[in-house]
Amino acid sequence: MQMKPLGRSGLMVSELCLGTMTYGNQTPPEEAHAQIDRALDAGITFMDCAEMYPVNPVRAETVGRSEEILGDWFARTGRRNDWVLATKHTGEGSAVVRDGAPISAQTIRPTIEASLKRLKTDHIDLYQFHWPNRGSFHFRKNWGYDPAAALMDRAAILADIEDCLGALQAEVERGTIRAFGLSNESAWGTRQWIEAAQRGGGPRVASVQNEYSLLCRLADTDLAETLYQEEVGLLPYSPLGAGFLTGKYQGGAVPEGSRMALNAQMGGRRSPRVLPAVEAYLKVARDFGLDPVHMALAWSARRSFVASSIFGATTLAQLDHLLGAVEVTLTEDLLAALDAAYKAHPMPY
Numbered sequence: 473m474q475m476k477p478l479g480r481s482g483l484m485v486s487e488l489c490l491g492t493m494t495y496g497n498q499t500p501p502e503e504a505h506a507q508i509d510r511a512l513d514a515g516i517t518f519m520d521c522a523e524m525y526p527v528n529p530v531r532a533e534t535v536g537r538s539e540e541i542l543g544d545w546f547a548r549t550g551r552r553n554d555w556v557l558a559t560k561h562t563g564e565g566s567a568v569v570r571d572g573a574p575i576s577a578q579t580i581r582p583t584i585e586a587s588l589k590r591l592k593t594d595h596i597d598l599y600q601f602h603w604p605n606r607g608s609f610h611f612r613k614n615w616g617y618d619p620a621a622a623l624m625d626r627a628a629i630l631a632d633i634e635d636c637l638g639a640l641q642a643e644v645e646r647g648t649i650r651a652f653g654l655s656n657e658s659a660w661g662t663r664q665w666i667e668a669a670q671r672g673g674g675p676r677v678a679s680v681q682n683e684y685s686l687l688c689r690l691a692d693t694d695l696a697e698t699l700y701q702e703e704v705g706l707l708p709y710s711p712l713g714a715g716f717l718t719g720k721y722q723g724g725a726v727p728e729g730s731r732m733a734l735n736a737q738m739g740g741r742r743s744p745r746v747l748p749a750v751e752a753y754l755k756v757a758r759d760f761g762l763d764p765v766h767m768a769l770a771w772s773a774r775r776s777f778v779a780s781s782i783f784g785a786t787t788l789a790q791l792d793h794l795l796g797a798v799e800v801t802l803t804e805d806l807l808a809a810l811d812a813a814y815k816a817h818p819m820p821y
Contacts (some may be wrong), residue, residue, distance in 0.1 A: 755813075
Protein backbone atom coordinates (compact mmCIF):
# COMPACT_ATOMS: atom_id res chain seq x y z
CA MET A 473 0.00 0.00 0.00
CA GLN A 474 1.54 3.30 -1.12
CA MET A 475 1.59 6.19 1.36
CA LYS A 476 1.26 9.82 0.26
CA PRO A 477 1.41 13.23 1.95
CA LEU A 478 -1.90 14.93 2.72
CA GLY A 479 -1.11 18.36 1.33
CA ARG A 480 1.27 20.24 3.59
CA SER A 481 -0.42 18.98 6.77
CA GLY A 482 2.42 16.64 7.73
CA LEU A 483 -0.01 13.72 7.72
CA MET A 484 0.67 10.67 5.57
CA VAL A 485 -2.27 8.70 4.19
CA SER A 486 -2.67 5.40 2.37
CA GLU A 487 -3.44 5.72 -1.36
CA LEU A 488 -6.83 4.10 -0.68
CA CYS A 489 -9.24 5.53 1.88
CA LEU A 490 -12.07 3.58 3.50
CA GLY A 491 -15.38 5.36 2.92
CA THR A 492 -18.12 4.83 5.49
CA MET A 493 -21.27 6.44 4.10
CA THR A 494 -23.24 3.17 4.09
CA TYR A 495 -22.44 2.32 7.73
CA GLY A 496 -25.67 2.15 9.70
CA ASN A 497 -27.92 1.82 6.66
CA GLN A 498 -26.90 -0.66 3.96
CA THR A 499 -23.97 -1.88 6.09
CA PRO A 500 -24.89 -2.99 9.64
CA PRO A 501 -22.47 -2.27 12.52
CA GLU A 502 -20.96 -5.76 12.73
CA GLU A 503 -20.22 -5.77 9.00
CA ALA A 504 -18.80 -2.24 9.22
CA HIS A 505 -16.46 -3.28 12.04
CA ALA A 506 -15.30 -6.29 10.03
CA GLN A 507 -14.52 -3.94 7.13
CA ILE A 508 -12.47 -1.64 9.36
CA ASP A 509 -10.48 -4.64 10.64
CA ARG A 510 -9.89 -5.96 7.12
CA ALA A 511 -8.90 -2.57 5.67
CA LEU A 512 -6.39 -1.99 8.44
CA ASP A 513 -4.91 -5.45 7.94
CA ALA A 514 -4.47 -4.58 4.24
CA GLY A 515 -2.49 -1.43 5.04
CA ILE A 516 -5.26 1.16 4.71
CA THR A 517 -4.80 3.82 7.39
CA PHE A 518 -7.18 6.55 6.20
CA MET A 519 -10.92 6.56 6.89
CA ASP A 520 -13.52 9.14 5.82
CA CYS A 521 -16.89 9.90 7.41
CA ALA A 522 -19.35 12.81 7.77
CA GLU A 523 -21.79 13.97 10.40
CA MET A 524 -24.73 13.45 8.03
CA TYR A 525 -23.88 9.82 7.16
CA PRO A 526 -25.30 7.29 6.37
CA VAL A 527 -26.81 8.16 3.00
CA ASN A 528 -29.17 6.52 0.48
CA PRO A 529 -31.20 8.11 1.93
CA VAL A 530 -30.12 10.74 4.42
CA ARG A 531 -32.67 10.71 7.25
CA ALA A 532 -32.93 12.83 10.38
CA GLU A 533 -33.15 9.71 12.54
CA THR A 534 -29.86 8.29 11.21
CA VAL A 535 -27.72 11.46 11.04
CA GLY A 536 -24.49 10.72 12.91
CA ARG A 537 -24.96 6.96 12.97
CA SER A 538 -21.89 6.25 10.81
CA GLU A 539 -19.70 8.26 13.18
CA GLU A 540 -21.16 6.34 16.12
CA ILE A 541 -20.24 3.03 14.49
CA LEU A 542 -16.65 4.20 14.03
CA GLY A 543 -16.58 5.38 17.63
CA ASP A 544 -17.78 2.01 18.86
CA TRP A 545 -14.93 0.31 16.94
CA PHE A 546 -12.35 2.72 18.41
CA ALA A 547 -13.69 2.13 21.92
CA ARG A 548 -13.73 -1.65 21.54
CA THR A 549 -10.30 -2.02 19.95
CA GLY A 550 -8.34 0.92 21.40
CA ARG A 551 -6.81 1.42 17.93
CA ARG A 552 -7.89 5.00 17.23
CA ASN A 553 -4.29 6.11 16.64
CA ASP A 554 -3.83 3.54 13.87
CA TRP A 555 -6.08 5.67 11.68
CA VAL A 556 -5.99 9.07 10.02
CA LEU A 557 -9.62 9.98 10.65
CA ALA A 558 -11.57 12.41 8.47
CA THR A 559 -15.11 13.68 8.87
CA LYS A 560 -17.20 16.58 7.54
CA HIS A 561 -19.36 19.51 8.63
CA THR A 562 -22.64 19.53 6.65
CA GLY A 563 -23.14 22.51 4.37
CA GLU A 564 -26.00 24.91 3.80
CA GLY A 565 -29.42 23.61 2.80
CA SER A 566 -29.53 20.12 4.33
CA ALA A 567 -32.85 20.22 6.18
CA VAL A 568 -32.02 17.22 8.37
CA VAL A 569 -28.94 18.88 9.92
CA ARG A 570 -29.30 22.18 11.83
CA ASP A 571 -32.45 22.91 9.78
CA GLY A 572 -30.31 23.71 6.76
CA ALA A 573 -28.17 26.37 8.42
CA PRO A 574 -24.94 27.26 6.61
CA ILE A 575 -21.47 26.54 7.94
CA SER A 576 -20.35 29.44 10.11
CA ALA A 577 -17.86 30.39 12.79
CA GLN A 578 -20.69 29.77 15.26
CA THR A 579 -21.51 26.23 14.08
CA ILE A 580 -17.97 24.88 13.89
CA ARG A 581 -17.24 24.23 17.57
CA PRO A 582 -20.57 22.58 18.50
CA THR A 583 -20.46 20.49 15.32
CA ILE A 584 -16.93 19.30 16.11
CA GLU A 585 -17.91 18.56 19.72
CA ALA A 586 -20.85 16.45 18.54
CA SER A 587 -18.67 14.51 16.11
CA LEU A 588 -16.00 13.92 18.76
CA LYS A 589 -18.63 12.52 21.12
CA ARG A 590 -20.02 10.16 18.49
CA LEU A 591 -16.53 9.13 17.33
CA LYS A 592 -15.38 8.57 20.94
CA THR A 593 -12.13 10.42 20.29
CA ASP A 594 -10.48 13.64 21.39
CA HIS A 595 -9.40 14.78 17.94
CA ILE A 596 -10.23 14.63 14.22
CA ASP A 597 -7.25 14.40 11.90
CA LEU A 598 -8.90 15.99 8.84
CA TYR A 599 -11.95 18.21 9.32
CA GLN A 600 -13.73 19.05 6.07
CA PHE A 601 -16.55 21.35 4.96
CA HIS A 602 -18.95 19.15 2.99
CA TRP A 603 -19.85 21.80 0.38
CA PRO A 604 -19.44 25.58 0.14
CA ASN A 605 -22.09 27.96 1.46
CA ARG A 606 -22.15 29.91 -1.81
CA GLY A 607 -23.22 26.87 -3.87
CA SER A 608 -21.35 24.29 -5.92
CA PHE A 609 -20.84 22.91 -9.41
CA HIS A 610 -21.02 19.38 -7.96
CA PHE A 611 -23.89 16.89 -7.51
CA ARG A 612 -24.68 17.23 -11.25
CA LYS A 613 -25.16 20.99 -10.86
CA ASN A 614 -22.27 21.51 -13.31
CA TRP A 615 -24.80 21.53 -16.17
CA GLY A 616 -26.55 24.65 -14.93
CA TYR A 617 -24.81 26.27 -11.96
CA ASP A 618 -24.19 29.97 -12.54
CA PRO A 619 -21.66 31.63 -10.21
CA ALA A 620 -23.39 34.95 -10.88
CA ALA A 621 -26.42 33.53 -9.07
CA ALA A 622 -24.40 32.30 -6.08
CA LEU A 623 -26.00 32.45 -2.66
CA MET A 624 -23.39 35.00 -1.51
CA ASP A 625 -21.59 37.94 -3.11
CA ARG A 626 -17.81 38.18 -3.22
CA ALA A 627 -17.44 40.30 -0.10
CA ALA A 628 -19.68 37.99 1.89
CA ILE A 629 -17.81 34.91 0.62
CA LEU A 630 -14.43 36.29 1.66
CA ALA A 631 -15.70 37.50 5.04
CA ASP A 632 -17.25 34.11 5.71
CA ILE A 633 -13.99 32.33 4.83
CA GLU A 634 -12.01 34.52 7.21
CA ASP A 635 -14.52 34.07 10.03
CA CYS A 636 -14.51 30.29 9.59
CA LEU A 637 -10.71 30.15 9.47
CA GLY A 638 -10.58 31.97 12.79
CA ALA A 639 -12.89 29.40 14.35
CA LEU A 640 -10.93 26.54 12.80
CA GLN A 641 -7.65 27.93 14.12
CA ALA A 642 -9.14 27.98 17.60
CA GLU A 643 -9.91 24.26 17.20
CA VAL A 644 -6.36 23.55 15.99
CA GLU A 645 -5.05 25.29 19.09
CA ARG A 646 -7.46 23.30 21.29
CA GLY A 647 -6.18 20.11 19.67
CA THR A 648 -9.58 18.98 18.39
CA ILE A 649 -8.55 19.04 14.71
CA ARG A 650 -5.17 18.55 13.03
CA ALA A 651 -5.87 19.58 9.43
CA PHE A 652 -8.60 21.22 7.36
CA GLY A 653 -10.08 20.24 4.01
CA LEU A 654 -12.75 21.28 1.53
CA SER A 655 -15.24 19.21 -0.43
CA ASN A 656 -17.27 19.77 -3.61
CA GLU A 657 -15.14 22.85 -4.18
CA SER A 658 -13.83 24.70 -7.25
CA ALA A 659 -10.37 25.98 -8.22
CA TRP A 660 -11.40 29.57 -7.42
CA GLY A 661 -12.84 28.60 -4.06
CA THR A 662 -9.74 26.62 -3.13
CA ARG A 663 -7.52 29.60 -3.93
CA GLN A 664 -9.64 31.91 -1.76
CA TRP A 665 -9.18 29.64 1.25
CA ILE A 666 -5.43 29.39 0.65
CA GLU A 667 -5.03 33.16 0.24
CA ALA A 668 -7.17 33.90 3.32
CA ALA A 669 -5.01 31.61 5.43
CA GLN A 670 -1.91 33.40 4.11
CA ARG A 671 -3.41 36.81 4.94
CA GLY A 672 -4.83 36.21 8.36
CA GLY A 673 -3.75 32.81 9.62
CA GLY A 674 -5.79 29.72 10.17
CA PRO A 675 -5.18 26.22 8.87
CA ARG A 676 -4.09 25.97 5.24
CA VAL A 677 -6.28 23.77 3.07
CA ALA A 678 -4.76 20.28 2.97
CA SER A 679 -7.23 18.55 0.66
CA VAL A 680 -10.28 18.85 -1.57
CA GLN A 681 -12.73 15.95 -1.65
CA ASN A 682 -14.60 16.01 -4.98
CA GLU A 683 -16.28 13.43 -7.16
CA TYR A 684 -13.66 12.09 -9.57
CA SER A 685 -13.61 8.96 -11.69
CA LEU A 686 -13.16 7.75 -15.25
CA LEU A 687 -16.74 8.89 -15.81
CA CYS A 688 -16.44 12.25 -14.03
CA ARG A 689 -13.22 14.13 -14.76
CA LEU A 690 -14.34 17.68 -13.94
CA ALA A 691 -11.12 18.27 -12.00
CA ASP A 692 -8.81 17.65 -14.94
CA THR A 693 -9.06 20.95 -16.80
CA ASP A 694 -8.63 23.45 -13.98
CA LEU A 695 -8.76 22.25 -10.38
CA ALA A 696 -6.02 19.67 -10.96
CA GLU A 697 -3.40 22.30 -11.77
CA THR A 698 -4.36 24.35 -8.72
CA LEU A 699 -4.08 21.31 -6.47
CA TYR A 700 -0.76 20.19 -7.91
CA GLN A 701 0.90 23.60 -7.79
CA GLU A 702 -0.47 24.49 -4.36
CA GLU A 703 0.30 21.07 -2.83
CA VAL A 704 -3.31 20.34 -1.94
CA GLY A 705 -4.36 16.70 -2.30
CA LEU A 706 -7.48 15.61 -4.15
CA LEU A 707 -9.54 12.98 -2.34
CA PRO A 708 -11.73 11.46 -5.07
CA TYR A 709 -15.10 10.14 -4.00
CA SER A 710 -17.19 7.79 -6.13
CA PRO A 711 -14.06 6.56 -7.99
CA LEU A 712 -16.18 3.69 -9.34
CA GLY A 713 -18.80 6.08 -10.70
CA ALA A 714 -21.27 5.17 -7.93
CA GLY A 715 -20.88 1.53 -8.98
CA PHE A 716 -21.41 2.00 -12.73
CA LEU A 717 -17.77 1.15 -13.50
CA THR A 718 -18.15 -2.29 -11.93
CA GLY A 719 -20.37 -3.19 -14.89
CA LYS A 720 -23.15 -4.45 -12.62
CA TYR A 721 -25.77 -2.15 -14.19
CA GLN A 722 -25.01 -3.07 -17.82
CA GLY A 723 -27.96 -4.28 -19.85
CA GLY A 724 -30.35 -2.48 -17.53
CA ALA A 725 -29.64 -4.76 -14.56
CA VAL A 726 -30.52 -3.47 -11.09
CA PRO A 727 -29.08 -5.91 -8.53
CA GLU A 728 -31.00 -6.30 -5.30
CA GLY A 729 -29.52 -4.17 -2.53
CA SER A 730 -27.49 -2.06 -4.97
CA ARG A 731 -27.38 1.71 -4.90
CA MET A 732 -29.66 1.92 -7.94
CA ALA A 733 -32.22 -0.24 -6.15
CA LEU A 734 -32.34 2.46 -3.45
CA ASN A 735 -31.88 5.51 -5.68
CA ALA A 736 -33.25 4.88 -9.16
CA GLN A 737 -31.63 7.94 -10.75
CA MET A 738 -28.31 7.46 -8.94
CA GLY A 739 -28.21 11.06 -7.78
CA GLY A 740 -28.60 12.29 -11.36
CA ARG A 741 -25.94 9.95 -12.78
CA ARG A 742 -28.35 7.74 -14.73
CA SER A 743 -28.45 8.94 -18.32
CA PRO A 744 -28.72 7.49 -21.85
CA ARG A 745 -24.95 7.95 -22.31
CA VAL A 746 -23.62 6.37 -19.15
CA LEU A 747 -23.92 2.65 -20.01
CA PRO A 748 -22.21 3.05 -23.43
CA ALA A 749 -19.41 4.95 -21.68
CA VAL A 750 -19.07 2.19 -19.10
CA GLU A 751 -18.91 -0.38 -21.89
CA ALA A 752 -15.95 1.48 -23.39
CA TYR A 753 -14.06 1.16 -20.10
CA LEU A 754 -15.07 -2.47 -19.66
CA LYS A 755 -13.57 -3.12 -23.10
CA VAL A 756 -10.30 -1.45 -22.06
CA ALA A 757 -10.20 -3.67 -18.99
CA ARG A 758 -10.79 -6.77 -21.13
CA ASP A 759 -8.15 -5.71 -23.65
CA PHE A 760 -5.55 -5.34 -20.89
CA GLY A 761 -6.60 -8.37 -18.89
CA LEU A 762 -7.67 -6.32 -15.87
CA ASP A 763 -10.57 -6.40 -13.47
CA PRO A 764 -12.52 -3.18 -14.28
CA VAL A 765 -12.98 -2.42 -10.57
CA HIS A 766 -9.26 -2.65 -9.90
CA MET A 767 -8.47 -0.61 -13.00
CA ALA A 768 -10.85 2.24 -12.16
CA LEU A 769 -9.83 2.48 -8.51
CA ALA A 770 -6.10 2.34 -9.26
CA TRP A 771 -6.49 5.02 -11.96
CA SER A 772 -8.20 7.41 -9.55
CA ALA A 773 -5.62 6.82 -6.80
CA ARG A 774 -2.52 7.31 -8.93
CA ARG A 775 -3.23 10.68 -10.56
CA SER A 776 -0.45 13.17 -9.86
CA PHE A 777 -2.67 15.49 -7.83
CA VAL A 778 -4.46 12.79 -5.80
CA ALA A 779 -3.58 12.07 -2.17
CA SER A 780 -5.97 9.16 -1.59
CA SER A 781 -9.00 7.71 -3.34
CA ILE A 782 -12.10 7.06 -1.22
CA PHE A 783 -13.95 3.83 -1.95
CA GLY A 784 -17.06 2.45 -0.31
CA ALA A 785 -18.07 -1.17 0.11
CA THR A 786 -21.46 -2.34 1.29
CA THR A 787 -20.15 -5.81 2.19
CA LEU A 788 -16.90 -7.37 3.33
CA ALA A 789 -16.77 -9.40 0.12
CA GLN A 790 -16.87 -6.18 -1.91
CA LEU A 791 -14.08 -4.74 0.20
CA ASP A 792 -11.91 -7.81 -0.37
CA HIS A 793 -12.46 -7.45 -4.11
CA LEU A 794 -11.60 -3.76 -4.15
CA LEU A 795 -8.28 -4.32 -2.41
CA GLY A 796 -6.93 -5.90 -5.58
CA ALA A 797 -6.51 -2.39 -6.99
CA VAL A 798 -3.18 -1.97 -5.18
CA GLU A 799 -1.62 -4.62 -7.45
CA VAL A 800 -2.50 -2.87 -10.72
CA THR A 801 0.27 -1.33 -12.80
CA LEU A 802 -0.89 1.59 -14.95
CA THR A 803 1.16 1.36 -18.14
CA GLU A 804 1.40 4.17 -20.68
CA ASP A 805 -0.61 2.11 -23.18
CA LEU A 806 -3.36 1.53 -20.63
CA LEU A 807 -3.52 5.22 -19.71
CA ALA A 808 -3.72 6.17 -23.39
CA ALA A 809 -6.59 3.73 -23.91
CA LEU A 810 -8.46 5.17 -20.93
CA ASP A 811 -7.98 8.70 -22.23
CA ALA A 812 -9.27 7.63 -25.65
CA ALA A 813 -12.37 6.13 -24.05
CA TYR A 814 -12.97 9.36 -22.14
CA LYS A 815 -12.55 11.47 -25.27
CA ALA A 816 -15.18 9.35 -26.99
CA HIS A 817 -17.54 9.49 -23.97
CA PRO A 818 -16.91 12.75 -22.07
CA MET A 819 -18.90 13.48 -18.88
CA PRO A 820 -21.80 11.08 -19.53
CA TYR A 821 -23.70 12.42 -16.51
